[in-house]
Amino acid sequence: MGSAFSVVASVAILRSTVNDIVPEELRTYFWSFTRRFSTEITISIKESHEGSSNRLFYAVVAYLDGHALSNSALPQRLTVGKSEKIRNLMFGLERNSEIVDKFQDVPMKWKYNTDFNSTSQLETRWYELRFHKMQAEMVKNKYLPHILDMAKFLKDQNKIVKFHTVRHDRWSSNRMNLDHPMTFKTLVMDGDLKEKVVKDLDRFRNAKEYYKTIGKVWKRGYLLYGPPGTGKSSLIAAMANYMNYDVYNMNLSAVNSDSTLENLLLHVPSRSILVVEDIDCSIKLTNREAEKSESDSYRGPQVTLAGLLNAIDGLLSCCGEEKITVFTTNYRERIDPALLRPGRMDVHINLSYCTFSTFKQLAANYLEIFNDELFPIIEKLTAKVKVSPADVAGVLMTTENSKTSLEELVKFLENKESEDRSSVAAEQENHNNSNQKIQRQGEAFITDEIGESTNDLMKIEELISKYTIKEELVAILKAMFSKHGDIAANTTLHSMQCISSFLEILCGIIQKLHATKLQDLTEVEVKAMISEVEDLESVKIEVGWLHKRLDEISNAMRLIELKAVSEKLSDTIFGAQVKLTCCETKSLVQGLL
Numbered sequence: 001m002g003s004a005f006s007v008v009a010s011v012a013i014l015r016s017t018v019n020d021i022v023p024e025e026l027r028t029y030f031w032s033f034t035r036r037f038s039t040e041i042t043i044s045i046k047e048s049h050e051g052s053s054n055r056l057f058y059a060v061v062a063y064l065d066g067h068a069l070s071n072s073a074l075p076q077r078l079t080v081g082k083s084e085k086i087r088n089l090m091f092g093l094e095r096n097s098e099i100v101d102k103f104q105d106v107p108m109k110w111k112y113n114t115d116f117n118s119t120s121q122l123e124t125r126w127y128e129l130r131f132h133k134m135q136a137e138m139v140k141n142k143y144l145p146h147i148l149d150m151a152k153f154l155k156d157q158n159k160i161v162k163f164h165t166v167r168h169d170r171w172s173s174n175r176m177n178l179d180h181p182m183t184f185k186t187l188v189m190d191g192d193l194k195e196k197v198v199k200d201l202d203r204f205r206n207a208k209e210y211y212k213t214i215g216k217v218w219k220r221g222y223l224l225y226g227p228p229g230t231g232k233s234s235l236i237a238a239m240a241n242y243m244n245y246d247v248y249n250m251n252l253s254a255v256n257s258d259s260t261l262e263n264l265l266l267h268v269p270s271r272s273i274l275v276v277e278d279i280d281c282s283i284k285l286t287n288r289e290a291e292k293s294e295s296d297s298y299r300g301p302q303v304t305l306a307g308l309l310n311a312i313d314g315l316l317s318c319c320g321e322e323k324i325t326v327f328t329t330n331y332r333e334r335i336d337p338a339l340l341r342p343g344r345m346d347v348h349i350n351l352s353y354c355t356f357s358t359f360k361q362l363a364a365n366y367l368e369i370f371n372d373e374l375f376p377i378i379e380k381l382t383a384k385v386k387v388s389p390a391d392v393a394g395v396l397m398t399t400e401n402s403k404t405s406l407e408e409l410v411k412f413l414e415n416k417e418s419e420d421r422s423s424v425a426a427e428q429e430n431h432n433n434s435n436q437k438i439q440r441q442g443e444a445f446i447t448d449e450i451g452e453s454t455n456d457l458m459k460i461e462e463l464i465s466k467y468t469i470k471e472e473l474v475a476i477l478k479a480m481f482s483k484h485g486d487i488a489a490n491t492t493l494h495s496m497q498c499i500s501s502f503l504e505i506l507c508g509i510i511q512k513l514h515a516t517k518l519q520d521l522t523e524v525e526v527k528a529m530i531s532e533v534e535d536l537e538s539v540k541i542e543v544g545w546l547h548k549r550l551d552e553i554s555n556a557m558r559l560i561e562l563k564a565v566s567e568k569l570s571d572t573i574f575g576a577q578v579k580l581t582c583c584e585t586k587s588l589v590q591g592l593l
């Protein structure tokens, strides 16, 4: 061993002595002369190439660190270091040392060189790659592109994920590390949802060619919706850690115009996750028609729906690729359908209250418990009460003793159950009282107008008692239910509060139609009503009857307009149909209820 070291040492001394005494020109000539008879080709990959930094040089650095050095016989001398931007230690070749990498069973000999120019005080660094002449084509077409690809992959693996926020209309310059420890291992999700999300991300990551083939920009949009504390932020952190993408977090209410939004999105680089938080409440994103009509008086938030749609789906979205956008909301039903459609939000993920399945995953993560006699009790309770995974996680962390934590959780769930029961009872009583009052007020209207039997009325009472509706709208709701049945029976909305809000919107439309004459209605108002009705239909509230009638009203208005034009042109062709126009809206809404 000692003698081996002394041989290596002697060779090193001899080499440096030759380098010292033989001028560089002579050395270069000597090497080029000997290489004329060699079967090998040597290529140099310098740190800078034609005046700018050489991507291939840095790719070789990353490739040798992450791949070649761990797959080949190690050289005797290595360098090691760690920078702020990377997670792991980084190994490299020491000056003048060599390594042999095998690619498709062909040896590729690497050597690292440096040279210091004492006049310019600059150091030049380069790698030499030697291989058999026969392999020249293969090196050019396969090996070097392989190094570029591997380096990109390894660099991403080793990158520390950064978190960016908006400050003064720009992405903040002091980027923080995303130190969120959440991963897909620790995130809990119901059933096989987690596997589906991971598969979707994998498919996206590897789909560059596919997107090119189908002519679409390589990007994907996710909508995460669900009540607070169900893991929306946790899922984003897990996605960022899994993909190794930086996170660009934005709240639209902090963005002051469409052009600022455009500028921000232009500066989100490829391989990033853009998070648009609380999309429902950060900004008033109405449908496009309503937006136009409001634009004169509206002085509120500055990003418009059209601006947002354009930014995420227009030509701007083609700048850069491999980007993920994640929108979060607690209320999916408040989002404009234009935003929800595939291409903008391709995957909708519902993060909901804690189920028994999610509880079991939390118990395994937090307490390392996989079964217990309390599990069946917890199963029954989680089926009845609505608690978020954050609530459950909080209780599981209260003590260090696993059994005590489970007992605490049972107490917590039982308390929640009895709280829910008493609030339902109070609500019921409230409803009963107000219903009696409303029935007295609205009875004349209902019976006169629709002539329902007492029995039917009681059924309707029972139906509408589920909803919390403004008193002044209850009579309309009753009339509507008695004519069209429970139009919300098949809705995709879950929360009674949301269904009630939607029904209130519906009652508002009917109220307005009853109270307004056709000539006093504007086209924009009718269009806004149609959009609202379309929203109701999108959540499966059955309002086809109203949609049809609004279309008729809209057509009638168009005829009025045409008649005005035709009168000017002394053209009577529309005369017959336009007789319709003398009627009032009331006749158009007659029969609706």
Ligand SMILES: Nc1ncnc2c1ncn2[C@@H]1O[C@H](COP(=O)(O)OP(=O)(O)OP(=O)(O)O)[C@@H](O)[C@H]1O
Residues within 6 Å of the ligand: 186, 187, 188, 189, 227, 228, 229, 230, 231, 232, 233, 234, 235, 330, 389, 390, 391, 393
């Ligand atoms: N699905 C989950 N898996 C693991 N932990 C969770 C999950 N959901 C919530 N938690 C725990 O609860 C905490 C709060 O959850 P998180 O912030 O992700 O919820 P959120 O849905 O984003 O809430 P909000 O809508 O209020 O922003 C997390 O830090 C985590 O400890």
